[in-house]
Amino acid sequence: MIEIKNVTKDFPGNNKAIDSLNLTIPDGKIVGFLGPNGAGKSTTIKMMTGILPLDSGSITLNGFDIEKNALEAKRIFGYVPDQPDMFLRLKGIEYLNFIGDIFEVPKEIRAERIETLTKQFNIYDALDDYIQTFSHGMRQKIIVTGVLIHDPDIWILDEPLTGLDPKSSYMLKEMMRDHAAKGNTVFFSSHGLEVVEQLCDEVAIINKGRLIFYGNIDELRDEYHTDQSLEKVFLELTDDA
């Protein structure tokens, strides 16, 4: 479970990029995080993962405060950033072993997971190449593999499906479903409203740093007295004109 309480974040020239945000992401569900460009999705995710400090409020992951118990909190989540352009000077296999070392994944389990996952994602043959030479989708897949190797309880994914080919996208969605079905937490941001409608149990919608809706899609339709698609409701909700 992730609990975001009264979180605020200002940037120079952009006060209240995140404005008194309260949000609880329960276990056992896939929760989609929606909002227009600049709404505050990545900023929220970066605060959840300890990349950006909070100005005020608190965020806990399975009870561990991301600022006060940073190491314990960081052990229990896996994060896929929106820009997978990291560790470009490492070979694919070096990156995966680096992650395995950090999270102390036993060598045999690690080897088995690396082989299975990279074969499923069709990047097994590229493991001896530098990540620099990988396409966007391949970089995305090596980072997703890194998350899956240490098998964290909580998955936090920032636009994870962007750039994935249909087979990999399908596989990742299945993995998200399995992970949530085992009682774990899966939270991901997306601009793909159809994917969210198809995959998520709940949605959180943010606009201008404020949470404007949390619930399931039927509740969203009930609240706005409509049987329209998520796309239409979303566009109406976030229309600032």
Ligand SMILES: Nc1ncnc2c1ncn2[C@@H]1O[C@H](COP(=O)(O)OP(=O)(O)OP(=O)(O)O)[C@@H](O)[C@H]1O
């Ligand atoms: N480092 C920064 N310095 C100044 N302003 C920032 C910084 N990072 C984000 N912002 C601002 O905070 C607001 C929220 O940005 P954020 O990247 O969280 O939005 P987003 O919902 O993830 O958008 P997108 O869908 O385009 O990725 C925006 O107004 C953005 O310009």
